[in-house]
Amino acid sequence: MPVKRVQKTPMPERNAVLRSHDFEEVNEGYGIAHAKFEAERCLRCQDAVCIDGCPVSVPIPDFIHRVAAGDMRGAANVLRESNPLPAVCGRVCPQEVQCEEKCSVGVRFKPVAIGYLERFVADWEMGQPPTEINNKLDRAEKVAIIGSGPAGLVCAGELARLGYPVTIFEALHAPGGVLRYGIPEFRLPKDVLDWEIEQLTKLGVEIQCNIIIGKTITMDELMGEMGFSAVFIGTGAGLPTFMGIPGENLNGVYSANEFLTRVNLMHANDFPNADTPVMVGKRVAVIGAGNTAMDTVRTALRVGAEHGMIVYRRSDNEMTARVEEHHHAIEEGVEFHWLTNPIEVLGDEEGWVTGLKCVRMQLGEPDASGRARPVPIEGSEFVMDVDNVVLSIGNKPNPLLLQTTKGLESNKWGCLVVRDEGSETSKDHVFAGGDAVTGAATVILAAGAGKDAAAEIHKDLCANI
Amino acid sequence: MATILEKRPLTPVTKLYKVDAPLIAKKAQPGQFVIVRVRHDGERIPLTIADYDREAGTLTIVVQEVGTTTRQFGELEVGEEILDIVGPLGMPLEIPVEGHIVGIGGGFGAAALLCLMRELRARGDKTTIMIGAREKELLILIDELTGVCDNLELCTDDGSAGYKGFVTGRLQELIDGDGPGRPDSVVAIGPMPMMRAVSEVTAKAEIATLVSLDPLMIDGTGMCGGCRVTVNNEVKFACVDGPFFDAHQVDFEEAVRRNKMYVKQEQESKDRTDCRKLAVGQS
Numbered sequence: 205m206p207v208k209r210v211q212k213t214p215m216p217e218r219n220a221v222l223r224s225h226d227f228e229e230v231n232e233g234y235g236i237a238h239a240k241f242e243a244e245r246c247l248r249c250q251d252a253v254c255i256d257g258c259p260v261s262v263p264i265p266d267f268i269h270r271v272a273a274g275d276m277r278g279a280a281n282v283l284r285e286s287n288p289l290p291a292v293c294g295r296v297c298p299q300e301v302q303c304e305e306k307c308s309v310g311v312r313f314k315p316v317a318i319g320y321l322e323r324f325v326a327d328w329e330m331g332q333p334p335t336e337i338n339n340k341l342d343r344a345e346k347v348a349i350i351g352s353g354p355a356g357l358v359c360a361g362e363l364a365r366l367g368y369p370v371t372i373f374e375a376l377h378a379p380g381g382v383l384r385y386g387i388p389e390f391r392l393p394k395d396v397l398d399w400e401i402e403q404l405t406k407l408g409v410e411i412q413c414n415i416i417i418g419k420t421i422t423m424d425e426l427m428g429e430m431g432f433s434a435v436f437i438g439t440g441a442g443l444p445t446f447m448g449i450p451g452e453n454l455n456g457v458y459s460a461n462e463f464l465t466r467v468n469l470m471h472a473n474d475f476p477n478a479d480t481p482v483m484v485g486k487r488v489a490v491i492g493a494g495n496t497a498m499d500t501v502r503t504a505l506r507v508g509a510e511h512g513m514i515v516y517r518r519s520d521n522e523m524t525a526r527v528e529e530h531h532h533a534i535e536e537g538v539e540f541h542w543l544t545n546p547i548e549v550l551g552d553e554e555g556w557v558t559g560l561k562c563v564r565m566q567l568g569e570p571d572a573s574g575r576a577r578p579v580p581i582e583g584s585e586f587v588m589d590v591d592n593v594v595l596s597i598g599n600k601p602n603p604l605l606l607q608t609t610k611g612l613e614s615n616k617w618g619c620l621v622v623r624d625e626g627s628e629t630s631k632d633h634v635f636a637g638g639d640a641v642t643g644a645a646t647v648i649l650a651a652g653a654g655k656d657a658a659a660e661i662h663k664d665l666c667a668n669i
Numbered sequence: 670m671a672t673i674l675e676k677r678p679l680t681p682v683t684k685l686y687k688v689d690a691p692l693i694a695k696k697a698q699p700g701q702f703v704i705v706r707v708r709h710d711g712e713r714i715p716l717t718i719a720d721y722d723r724e725a726g727t728l729t730i731v732v733q734e735v736g737t738t739t740r741q742f743g744e745l746e747v748g749e750e751i752l753d754i755v756g757p758l759g760m761p762l763e764i765p766v767e768g769h770i771v772g773i774g775g776g777f778g779a780a781a782l783l784c785l786m787r788e789l790r791a792r793g794d795k796t797t798i799m800i801g802a803r804e805k806e807l808l809i810l811i812d813e814l815t816g817v818c819d820n821l822e823l824c825t826d827d828g829s830a831g832y833k834g835f836v837t838g839r840l841q842e843l844i845d846g847d848g849p850g851r852p853d854s855v856v857a858i859g860p861m862p863m864m865r866a867v868s869e870v871t872a873k874a875e876i877a878t879l880v881s882l883d884p885l886m887i888d889g890t891g892m893c894g895g896c897r898v899t900v901n902n903e904v905k906f907a908c909v910d911g912p913f914f915d916a917h918q919v920d921f922e923e924a925v926r927r928n929k930m931y932v933k934q935e936q937e938s939k940d941r942t943d944c945r946k947l948a949v950g951q952s
Contacts, residue, residue, distance in 0.1 A: 375890055377706055377713070377753040414755040416890060420692050442892040446904065453897060453904065453923055455930045462893035470887065471710055476941035478710035479737050481934035555926040602891055604909065
């Protein structure tokens with residue numbers, strides 16, 4: 205029976221002082237006792253509204269009941285059927301604005317810790333002896349997936365389960381997309397990602413790295429001589445945005461993409477054992493306040509910065525980072541400069557960053573995004589001493605594929621246009637989803653788009669028979 | 670992965686490789702590059718495609734051993750694999766002007782002129798290749814380059830072959846009407862100071878000039894922005910917008926400065942590699 209407890213069972217976390225100097229995971233994960241204890245809080249609602257909050261519609265009460273009953277294998281099976289990346293989503297989803305926001309327990313108490321439980325089940329499964337998966341790829345039509353980020357991985361998993369031979373093409377030397385180069389080890393350990401990808405390859409999904417569709421192989425070749433019947437584009441939003449303020453090309457200014465890629469993909473934290481360096485001074489200013497900005501500033505602390513600073517033109521009410529990331533950043537000593545807008549990066553004679561000139565802001569009327577518009581306070585300019593500036597103010601979709609593919613339509617933001625809010629693009633049998641369509645959003649929305657696209661591709665291919 | 674089919678030393682620090690990379694060879698066009706990684710935890714570095722053979726499915730690349738990764742590359746032998754290779758990247762070279770085209774190669778940059786000048790010659794342009802180095806022994810690919818152009822001009826600082834002096838000196842002579850005569854367009858590939866000097870000469874003579882910029886890169890697909898350069902007061906990504914830019918619009922000072930960003934770390938990395946080798950030697 206459900207048990208009325210006001211508080212969530214807390215997530216065991218590593219000590220903030222210790223963890224802010226290494227890359228081991230911050231959240232340690234529930235043990236079996238925590239998990240069962242927390243699972244008992246679920247009300248088993250007739251109308252499970254939490255599911256409406258989940259972009260991949262995980263049957264949440266179903267898996268949680270199995271946890272409460274100690275049937276972890278059953279819980280794992282339920283999860284995996286609806287979400288091919290549970291160990292990832294359990295770690296990086298913004299549950300507080302999804303399933304947990306809808307949770308009925310949350311009306312009066314703290315909501316059930318759905319995310320922590322999802323992670324627990326996935327980790328439990330990871331700890332079990334490997335099982336043989338006998339998945340028959342008996343469909344005649346081959347599907348190509350462009351990009352191995354969350355959208356592509358989920359789409360591939362869903363299609364493989366339906367019996368389609370699927371090949372993922374990845375531009376970088378390792379699969380995972382933003383899960384690999386963007387999200388740091390301390391939030392998503394790469395062995396967890398490797399394990400999730402391994403589950404997909406066990407289903408028969410083939411992954412080819414170092415192939416850039418549009419450069420190495422064209423879209424027409426994929427659908428022509430290579431014999432793919434359908435293509436899913438999950439190329440994400442990987443093009444960094446710069447502010448266009450003076451001094452942005454000084455030495456020591458990075459895009460968050462570059463900074464994080466150097467560490468996460470190229471292992472610059474292990475330089476000179478790894479060959480790629482990253483330049484980090486004592487004082488690092490990260491511009492922006494989304495999840496990527498939090499990842500960046502916390503990474504900066506871990507690679508040697510003494511002061512990690514968030515500089516954001518709005519206030520903490522308007523930031524887009526997950527509550528947990530903000531909270532962890534505070535614990536680790538990150539300094540927050542709210543209502544502060546950078547207007548120039550200052551450098552010395554040799555071109556190295558020495559400061560960040562900012563202006564103080566105040567909040568005005570709501571803007572198009574519904575958030576209060578920040579307005580500069582006249583005469584409030586000041587200079588912050590910094591050694592590095594990292595811009596984390598958003599990404600746009602990469603135009604590379606569009607430039608070389610005829611018949612693919614995009615909008616003025618460079619996002620692919622899809623028909624009727626589905627996933628079919630302007631080109632027949634070519635589908636798209638995730639950040640490539642929506643612009644930069646979350647892992648789980650991309651995963652959801654990948655899942656929906658798989659269903660549409662299946663329908664499209666069945667209609668052709 | 671790509672297997673090394675041929676390896677040939679050109680100078681003590683420069684080697685030519687022919688590698689088996691049919692997918693890339695099929696798409697490669699003059700001026701494009703690949704990104705390679707030689708070992709796990711190794712760097713990703715861009716290398717210009719010197720030549721390609723679509724039918725044989727091979728790429729020719731020339732590597733000068735200057736840093737950790739290029740030195741690791743130099744240790745690869747025929748039959749061994751390049752761990753990762755991806756491409757072709759960047760925009761192919763486009764020279765709108767027809768007529769007398771002079772391709773200038775400094776140091777190992779000369780290699781990049783191979784397929785480039787052959788294509789221009791096939792288009793019907795009058796082609797001159799001008800290569801420069803400190804001394805005769807450091808001039809590379811003379812035979813191969815002779816075969817892809819109408820005139821080959823050699824320049825050495827010490828006068829041991831061809832013109833005595835920098836390529837810019839000989840270029841000025843051509844502009845003044847000597848030898849094959851005034852160029853209608855110039856493309857320069859090589860060390861930044863050489864490209865900058867060429868640019869200054871051609872700017873005065875008002876000759877359209879392209880240079881091939883080689884800033885630091887990670888992904889090579891526009892994702893990191895590390896390769897940003899300022900051209901005509903606009904920020905461009907050399908990996909996707911380049912590598913060729915209008916020489917007279919390039920902010921060379923910034924490009925030179927940005928390429929020196931990791932000088933200290935590069936030395937540290939070299940030292941680390943040497944330590945590793947010593948340790949292996951002892952065991």
